[in-house]
Structures are given as structure tokens and as C-alpha cells.
Amino acid sequence: MMAESPRRGVPEATVGRLPGYLRALTGLADRGRSSVSSDELAELTGVRGAQVRKDLSSLGSHGVRGVGYDVTRLSDQIAAELGLLEERPVVIVGIGNLGRALASYSGLATRGFRVAALLDVDPEVVGTEVDGLVVRPLGDLGALAELLSPVAVGVIATPGAAAQDVADLLVEHGVRSILTFAPVVLRLPDAVHVRAVDLASELQILAFHEHQRELAGAGEDVG
Amino acid sequence: MMAESPRRGVPEATVGRLPGYLRALTGLADRGRSSVSSDELAELTGVRGAQVRKDLSSLGSHGVRGVGYDVTRLSDQIAAELGLLEERPVVIVGIGNLGRALASYSGLATRGFRVAALLDVDPEVVGTEVDGLVVRPLGDLGALAELLSPVAVGVIATPGAAAQDVADLLVEHGVRSILTFAPVVLRLPDAVHVRAVDLASELQILAFHEHQRELAGAGEDVG
DNA sequence: TAGTGTGAACTCTTTCACAGCT
DNA sequence: AGCTGTGAAAGAGTTCACACTA
Numbered sequence: 001m002m003a004e005s006p007r008r009g010v011p012e013a014t015v016g017r018l019p020g021y022l023r024a025l026t027g028l029a030d031r032g033r034s035s036v037s038s039d040e041l042a043e044l045t046g047v048r049g050a051q052v053r054k055d056l057s058s059l060g061s062h063g064v065r066g067v068g069y070d071v072t073r074l075s076d077q078i079a080a081e082l083g084l085l086e087e088r089p090v091v092i093v094g095i096g097n098l099g100r101a102l103a104s105y106s107g108l109a110t111r112g113f114r115v116a117a118l119l120d121v122d123p124e125v126v127g128t129e130v131d132g133l134v135v136r137p138l139g140d141l142g143a144l145a146e147l148l149s150p151v152a153v154g155v156i157a158t159p160g161a162a163a164q165d166v167a168d169l170l171v172e173h174g175v176r177s178i179l180t181f182a183p184v185v186l187r188l189p190d191a192v193h194v195r196a197v198d199l200a201s202e203l204q205i206l207a208f209h210e211h212q213r214e215l216a217g218a219g220e221d222v223g
Numbered sequence: 224m225m226a227e228s229p230r231r232g233v234p235e236a237t238v239g240r241l242p243g244y245l246r247a248l249t250g251l252a253d254r255g256r257s258s259v260s261s262d263e264l265a266e267l268t269g270v271r272g273a274q275v276r277k278d279l280s281s282l283g284s285h286g287v288r289g290v291g292y293d294v295t296r297l298s299d300q301i302a303a304e305l306g307l308l309e310e311r312p313v314v315i316v317g318i319g320n321l322g323r324a325l326a327s328y329s330g331l332a333t334r335g336f337r338v339a340a341l342l343d344v345d346p347e348v349v350g351t352e353v354d355g356l357v358v359r360p361l362g363d364l365g366a367l368a369e370l371l372s373p374v375a376v377g378v379i380a381t382p383g384a385a386a387q388d389v390a391d392l393l394v395e396h397g398v399r400s401i402l403t404f405a406p407v408v409l410r411l412p413d414a415v416h417v418r419a420v421d422l423a424s425e426l427q428i429l430a431f432h433e434h435q436r437e438l439a440g441a442g443e444d445v446g
Numbered sequence: 447t448a449g450t451g452t453g454a455a456c457t458c459t460t461t462c463a464c465a466g467c468t
Numbered sequence: 469a470g471c472t473g474t475g476a477a478a479g480a481g482t483t484c485a486c487a488c489t490a
Contacts, residue, residue: 013459015431019424023406037471046408049471050461057473065467065472082427083434090426097324102422104320107383107406111423112430150437153429160330176436177429179422183246183330185269193432195425199325199402200334201242202418203313204305206376206400207335208238209416211306213399214373236481260449272449273483280451288450288489 010081014055018078020045021052023111025075037068084112089148091175093166094158095120095128095135098181102155104131116147121162138166141173148174156180167194233304237278241301243268244275246334248298260291307335312371314398316389317381318343318351318358321404325378327354339370344385361389364396371397379403390417 010018024044028036038056039049056063056074059081063069079085090113092099102108103118118135120126126137136144154170156163156178163182170178177193180186183201186194233241247267251259261279262272279286279297282304286292302308313336315322325331326341341358343349349360359367377393379386379401386405393401400416403409406424409417 010431011459015428018431019421019427020408022427023424039471044408048461050463051459053472054460054474061473063472066470067468068471081434082431083437084427084430088426088430088433097320097327101320101324105422107423108426111427113423113426151433153426153433155426177433179425179429185243185267193429195429197420197425198242199328200330200336201246202402202420203311203331203336203376203378204242204245204307204334205238206402206416206418207307207311208233208241208305210311210374210376210400211304214306234481262449271483273452273485274481276450277452277482286450289448290490291449 010058014058017045017047017051017055018082019111020047021055022075022078022082025071025078028071029075033071035064035068035070036074038063041069079112082112086150087114088112088150089114089116089152090155091117091119091141091144091148091152091170092155092157093119093138093170094156094162095122095125095130096157099155099157100130102157103133113153116152117141117144138169141169145173151176154178156182158182160184233281237281240268240270240274240278241305242334243270244278245298245301245305248294248301251294252298256294258287258291258293259297261286264292302335305335309373310337311335311373312337312339312375313378314340314342314364314367314371314375314393315378315380316342316361316393317379317385318345318348318353319380322378322380323353325380326356336376339375340364340367361392364392368396374399377401379405381405383407 021041024041038052042049042052056069059077061069061074061077090108092102092115095103095118099118103115108115115133118130118133119138119141120135121138126135128135152175154175154177156166158166160182163180163184164186167178167180167186167188171188171192176191178186180194180196183198188194244264247264261275265272265275279292282300284292284297284300313331315325315338318326318341322341326338331338338356341353341356342361342364343358344361349358351358375398377398377400379389381389383405386403386407387409390401390403390409390411394411394415399414403417403419406421411417
């Protein structure tokens, strides 16, 4: 028989859940579990069982009927899918409190990444050491090419005003995936993947729901 | 005629974009602009024009045909929808680098929030001052009730191992909306709204796309 | 004329429900 | 007996395209 192609195109919504599955599987493996059912994995990650099965089947996964999924095998398969079999370098630009938080976050190392470089423009910050790494001037980016292979992911933790320039610079040096915390919309070539986390937006979304509840409460029967 | 109900139920996907619109509108207002078209707003926020119009119409908004939307009016309307007409208090638990980054983020104040309290368990950290606020012991939460009105939003910036306990404590004290940065799934009553931002997951999602590109590149014509 | 508001088509995602395997 | 894998149904979200109007 011919090798079946595991899948073509994992749906984006599924990709978004893979890290959660991987995290749960790592936890299970640490506790010595060797197999897990879709319902249990669902429980651990806060989704539905059917969802887990659909997601995993889109990876071409093979669970065992009547038993479940092999924890190690599935974990490896997801890690492979995410491209984490090899440690991926991360460059963090902007070493304020946020940049420092990211730089010293041990979860990066345990989940497939290596902080390869810390960059900043502030001469007060450049040269200081964070979690064993010396902060370099932004201009050094070009000199770091060999540290950034396989292609690094860029993290922007600068003030909003600097974010676009930093993003352009990263892209110039070959970065194609950027995680930004700056509250601005980055204009970049379509080929660059950007994920934006905006703290204030997250809070505003929560505020919306809070507000809706307040309205609902006010409108309800009194007494 | 009777007052038309502006809407019933704004779609969740729309809610997720409102903060972006609000940010763009604030920028336009600062630059003295008084009206804006859906296409321009779309351009500024990185979505499509039709999307903007659908979103705004679900708020019961009224743009002017041939002209566009009134910047101030629309901005106020979105702020109202998000419940930001009154400053909403935020409690931050876990004053490590990340908690400090959040505490000193000026974007909170400019976007409808007030950092009402900083809490931590570490005696080394309790009593220190961050951005003009003294860090209090976690146990003080009960004593802060008056600071936390209207109902506060809780932010969890603790290590994963502490997150569930902190979340339970927040909920006990009336918090119904939580933003967590801890890489764990929180088990809370359904009535509590939780948004989880997991840095490593974000990077893994980017890594997935990076990896796909590498596969595609390797499979392509060479030369 | 420029630009909104919106039904209708389309696409993506989730959920259901059950056949089929171990 | 238990649990996966998956078509089919249902539900969300997005995009199209155009009538309408200031």
C-alpha cells in the first residue's frame, strides 16, 4: 500500500488548539499516563470530545478504537506538526518589563523555543543581562544571522510608536513570523505571519461582557 | 415611533473587533478628523470594508450615506457598548515582570481602565511600589471591595501552579471576568468569563505556519 | 457621486450521531 | 464494551453585490 498523506491543510481553528492538546499531553506523560481518550483530553483542554477527534483526525492521527490515543505518539505527532522537533529561536525586541517577562519565561524553553537574542535601543538597557543573555543594540540584528536558524520568530515588546520600524527591520533580516504586543496594526508583506496580542483589547472584550451582564441584571425582575 | 432597540446580541466576532475600531477612531479624533468611511476604517484596522459596515450595523449604528461615520459619535457609541463610559477597575495578581509590565502600561488608563490594586503573595514583593501603587498581600482582596466597583476585571499574572487558586479567590470576591496569562485551563463556574493569553501557544501557532512554509519550500521546484 | 445598509451566497467551524474497529 | 473516525446537519462568520440615499 502507498504511504497515505497524513493530511492536506489543517484548519486554522484546529491549529489554534494544538498547543493546548500538546500541553495536556505533556502533563499526562509527566504523570506516567500512556493513553488517553478524546473525552478526557477534551476535559483537560476545555473543548468537546467530538472536537478533539475531528482535530486529531485532520492530522491523520490514529487512535485506537476502544482504547484512545497513545500519549507519547500523539504528543510527538503534534510537536512535529508544529515544527517543534527542532528548537526554534526567538528574538525579543524591546526589553522593558514585558520583554524581560518574556525573556525569563521558562515556558518557552520547555515548549520548543530558545531565546536567541534580546534587542533594545535604549543605551541604558543595552549591555545589561537578562536571564543569562546580554541585551544587544537593535543594529546588531544583522550580525546575529547564525543564531537565528532555523528561521527565528520575532517578538515585539516595544512601545507602539516603535513597533512598525522594528517589524520592518525584522522582516528585512528574514523573519517571517511575528508576535507583537504593540497596540498598532502592522503593515507588512502578506507573506509575513503576524499575531497581535493587545492587552487593552482583551480587557475591553471582557468589559463588554461585564457590561452586558450589568444591563441584563438591571433589566430583570426586581425582587 | 418607538425607540428602536439598537441591537440584540452583538456577534462575538464583532465584539472582538470593536477595540480595534475604537483605537482607530481615537487616533482619527486626535488628528482632528471628524468623519471616516467604512473602507478607511477597514484599512486602519486590517479588515474589509463590508465587515466594518456589518459590524457597525449590528450596533445599530447610523453612518451617513455618501459621507461615512461621525468619528466622535461612533467612538462614543463603541465605548458605551464596551461599558467604558465609566472607568473599570482592574486587579492584577502576580507582580513579577509580567504583572509589573501590565501595572505600568499606560494604555490601560487611556483605554478605559484604572489599575485598582496589585496583589502578590511574595513578602519580598508585598509593600513595594509599582507605578505609584503599593503591592498588597493577596489576603487583602476582601478589604478592597470599595475600590473594585463597578465590578472589577481580574488579571492573573502568576505562575501556572498558583493560577487556579487565585482565580477561585477572585471569583469568591465577586470578580466575573478574568484575563489570565497562566498556561493552565481554569476550571470556574460558567458565569465567569475567562480569556486566556498563552505566550507559548501563540509562538507555537506561528511556528506551525513557519514549519508549513519550510515544508512547502522543500517540496517546490529547485532552481 | 460616494458610501451606507443588508439580503443572499459562501466558507469555515462546531456539533451530532452512529457505523465500525479492537 | 468502549471509543475512534467521519459523514451529515447545524451554526457562525465573512464576503459579495447592489438598492438606496444624503
